Amino acid sequence: SNQVHQSPASLYKNQGKSAKTECSHSISSYNRILWYKQSNYRELVFLGYMLLKAGYPEAGFDIEGxxxxxxxxxxxxxxxxxxxxxxxxxxxxxxxxxxxxxxxQKPPPWCTVD
Known part of the structure; x- marks a missing residue:
């Protein structure tokens, strides 16, 4: 079946450290993984994406895989x-x-160009 999994379910780290979370999927034709953050039940903030084997993160984040x-x-x-x-x-x-x-030709609607 087509599924997306994320782990760990929860993570606690000290300030100043780094934290990692992993995502996997089993959808044969899909080749992009997108990452988002939601703080205090507010809107989702786009953090970047992985396309094939290249990561495209926003500042302060790393994406690989x-x-x-x-x-x-x-x-x-x-x-x-x-x-x-x-x-x-x-x-x-x-x-x-x-x-x-x-x-x-032009940035997609979710991209920000500085």
């Missing part, structure tokens, strides 16, 4: 602060060649 089916992606939160306390989510999706072409 292999987003293909059966692969895993690891999100690392660097230098924990009280603001790091949140619920972290992952999601799997399909990234097609047409997505890549449109991304080369």
């Amino acid at each position: 292999d987003a293909n089916a059966g692969g895993t992606s690891t999100l690392t939160i660097n230098q924990l602060t009280p603001n790091s306390s949140a619920v972290y989510y992952c999601a799997a999706s399909l990234h097609s060649a047409s997505d890549l072409l449109s991304a080369l």
Whole structure:
């Protein structure tokens, strides 16, 4: 069956340390894993994504792994602060060649360009 798994279920670390959470999926055609953070029941904040074997994290995060089916992606939160306390989510999706072409032409709606 097509499933997405995340572990550990909960994690407690001291301020200044780093923390890691892992996501895996079994959806054969999906090759992207997206990461989000939700603090205090507010909106989801996009943290970055893994496409195939390349990670594209936002500042302060690292993303690595292999987003293909059966692969895993690891999100690392660097230098924990009280603001790091949140619920972290992952999601799997399909990234097609047409997505890549449109991304080369203009940023997707969820991207921020500085």
